[in-house]
Amino acid sequence: MANRRGKPxxxxxxxxxxPILPTPAIKMKKRNFNRRDFLNTSVSAGVAAxxxxxxxxxxxxxxxxxxxxxxxxxxxGSLSTNQIAPAFQKSANCKLAAIVTGTPDxxxxxxxxxxxxxxxxxNYNSFDKLASDDSVDIxxxxxxxxxxxxxxxxxxKAGKHVLCEKPMANSAADCxxxxxxxxxxxxxxxxxxxxxxxxxxxxxxxxxxxxxLGAIKxxxxxxxxxxxxxxxxxxxxxxxxxxxxxxxxxxxLQACRYLTGEEPSMITAQETKTDATxxxxxxxxxxxxxxxxxxxxxxxxxxxxxNGLNRFNAFTENGFLRMDPAFSYAGNRMxxxxxxxxxxxxxxxxxxxDAFAKCIMENKPSKVSGEEGLKDxxxxxxxxxxxxxxxxxxxxx
Ligand code: NAD
Numbered sequence: 001m002a003n004r005r006g007k008p009x010x011x012x013x014x015x016x017x018x019p020i021l022p023t024p025a026i027k028m029k030k031r032n033f034n035r036r037d038f039l040n041t042s043v044s045a046g047v048a049a050x051x052x053x054x055x056x057x058x059x060x061x062x063x064x065x066x067x068x069x070x071x072x073x074x075x076x077g078s079l080s081t082n083q084i085a086p087a088f089q090k091s092a093n094c095k096l097a098a099i100v101t102g103t104p105d106x107x108x109x110x111x112x113x114x115x116x117x118x119x120x121x122x123n124y125n126s127f128d129k130l131a132s133d134d135s136v137d138i139x140x141x142x143x144x145x146x147x148x149x150x151x152x153x154x155x156x157k158a159g160k161h162v163l164c165e166k167p168m169a170n171s172a173a174d175c176x177x178x179x180x181x182x183x184x185x186x187x188x189x190x191x192x193x194x195x196x197x198x199x200x201x202x203x204x205x206x207x208x209x210x211x212x213l214g215a216i217k218x219x220x221x222x223x224x225x226x227x228x229x230x231x232x233x234x235x236x237x238x239x240x241x242x243x244x245x246x247x248x249x250x251x252x253l254q255a256c257r258y259l260t261g262e263e264p265s266m267i268t269a270q271e272t273k274t275d276a277t278x279x280x281x282x283x284x285x286x287x288x289x290x291x292x293x294x295x296x297x298x299x300x301x302x303x304x305x306x307n308g309l310n311r312f313n314a315f316t317e318n319g320f321l322r323m324d325p326a327f328s329y330a331g332n333r334m335x336x337x338x339x340x341x342x343x344x345x346x347x348x349x350x351x352x353x354d355a356f357a358k359c360i361m362e363n364k365p366s367k368v369s370g371e372e373g374l375k376d377x378x379x380x381x382x383x384x385x386x387x388x389x390x391x392x393x394x395x396x397x
Contacts, residue, residue, distance in 0.1 A: 069357045070097030072122070072136045072160070074151055075143035076106050079165065083329060084142065085114065087349035093357035094350075097135040100127055127151070131158035137360065138163055140353075144239040145246060149174035152189065153181040163356050165192040167250050168373025170241030172381055175374035182370060190356045190366035191373035194348035195251060195327060196258065197355060200334040203341055204314070204321050208259045213337060214317025216260060216296055221252035221312035223327050224285070224303035230278045234304075243282030245383060249302030250376050251327040255312045256290060256298040257375065259321075264290035264298070264379055264395050269386040274305065288383050 071094050073080050088096045098120035099110050107121050120135060130136055139155035141148050141164040149169045155162045162182060168191050169175050182189035195201045208216055224244055233239040240246055257263065269288035273279050285303035292298070303309060311324035319337025326332055329348060334341040352368075359366045378395055386393040 067361070068093055068095040069137040069360060070095055070135045071138045071140050071163075071353065072098035072100060072120075072130055072133070074100040074127070074139060074141050074155075075147075076101045076103070076110060077142065080142045083349050084140065085110075087347050087353065088114075090347045090350040091357075092350075092354050093361070094138070094353040097137075098122065098130065098133060100124065100130075127154060128158055130155070130160060136160060138353075138356065141165060144233045145241045146170050146239045149178050152178040156181040156185040156187045156189075159185060159187065161188045161356070161360050163190050163192060163353065164373075166373070166376075167241065167246050167380070168370065168377060170246075172374055172377040175370060175377050179370040179374065188356070188360055188366060189370040190352075190359070190368050191370065192352065193254060193368040193372065194329075194352050195255070196368050197351040198332060198348055199343040199345055200323055200332050200341065201255070201258075201326075203343060204323065204334065205258055207321055207336065208314060208316075209261055211316075213319040213321065215294075216314050216316050216321075218296065219256050219259060219298040219312060219314045220300070221255050221298060221326075222301035222309040223248040223251045223311075224301065224306065224309040226307050227304040235278065235282055237281035240282060242380070242384065243279060243284060244302040244304040245283055245286050245380060247304075248327070249286060249300070249383075250380065252300045252302060252312065253290075253379055254376055255326065256292075256300065257379075259312070259314050260292050260294070260296050260298075262292040262294060262296070263375060263397070264382075265293050266291040266392050266394055267379065267382040267386050268392040269383040271387045279304065283384075283387075286383065286387070288386070290379070 068091070071088070073084060073096060076099060085096065088094060096114050096116065099107075099116055100122040101107060101110070102124050110116060111118070111121060120133060122130060130139065137160065139151070139158070139160040139162050141151045141155070141162065143151060143165075145167055148164050152162045152164050164178070169178060178189060207213060225248065227234060234247055235243070267288055267290050269286055271283050271286045273284045275284060278284075284305050285301070287299065287301045290298040290300065301309060310328065311322065311326050313320060313322040313324075321336050323332055323334045330345060332345065334343075356366055358364075378397060382393045382395045
């Protein structure tokens with residue numbers, strides 16, 4: 001059995017774990033990376049091994065003492081299988097309470113593996129019955145981008161808080177509908193911006209905002225990877241909303257926003273396509289320039305056509321702040337003009353889910369709110385508009 005990317009699946013239908021490879025350099029030379037390999041940089045192999053052995057981040061005492069909110073996972077694809085489901089084992093405040101899948105085979109596999117009984121298994125038709133499932137507090141939407149809006153709105157109507165994967169939706173208009181639906185139902189909405197919980201990113205934000213190295217003058221940021229299977233939804237505009245920019249370019253875009261603490265006012269973008277068949281409906285490679293109100297300039301890039309782009313570099317009055325890799329699930333590295341900074345980096349998905357659960361329990365707003373997702377989409381739309389019009393475009397809120 002194989003998945004859509006041609007990767008073998010184990011007999012239980014779940015993707016086989018990526019083997020832990022000896023060193024980053026060897027791994028880079030020996031084989032082509034796919035998207036997941038790229039995010040799971042082998043720099044993190046030791047960390048991953050530690051997690052697998054329950055060593056680094058498990059805190060059973062704390063986990064049992066704290067109330068856990070129930071999460072319904074919607075869409076059991078690669079991210080849910082390989083990152084989110086394992087993250088529940090490290091979560092202090094969340095537990096997997098229900099699943100929503102359109103693939104009957106996955107019901108048994110997930111039920112056996114995670115002990116989910118039949119009354120907590122839904123499909124896309126029975127989804128709205130979640131309203132009467134008291135074991136579920138949060139619906140976590142992990143579907144193709146075009147489906148985020150529909151399932152967020154339906155979850156809110158079912159009375160559930162929503163954690164929705166990035167990019168928030170295919171358009172700013174959809175983002176606004178999602179925000180209204182959650183506000184009307186008095187439910188909280190958060191977007192899966194895991195990097196905003198990653199300690200090195202937080203340290204960079206802190207140093208940038210406190211101007212420890214002087215004010216930021218310019219930023220260079222980029223994220224891309226070489227995409228495989230030409231038939232996947234990521235290459236279908238209807239489902240993905242766009243290409244590399246929507247999928248991974250948003251990480252670079254958002255890093256510029258959270259490092260500066262400002263919203264871009266003007267954007268100039270350019271696109272290139274070297275494979276017009278594969279990238280017939282979505283963007284392949286884009287570079288864009290953002291101007292911020294204080295005068296900071298950011299030049300960014302994204303691509304579905306090569307590996308190795310996964311970084312940001314903020315040039316300040318008296319030095320620099322950089323991360324490379326910056327946006328991986330683990331193994332990210334930070335350096336400033338004062339030297340390297342190494343921090344413990346817990347599982348980003350567990351941290352993100354726990355933070356959302358705390359917002360719900362303490363009735364506080366999430367820092368990765370729907371409004372935050374909307375701001376990214378406003379910039380994304382300005383980027384596409386600039387490409388189409390071949391002019392600089394003002395970002396309008
Ligand atoms: P995937 O293709 O592996 O999984 C998608 C799931 O949606 C599958 O279970 C599939 O069966 C289901 N699905 C339902 N209707 C579908 C349809 N019409 N077409 C295709 N699939 C359909 O994708 P993924 O990598 O798990 O990504 C899911 C979401 O998570 C995306 O929005 C993506 O941007 C986001 N994501 C976020 C991160 C992160 O680091 N935060 C990483 C990867 C993906």
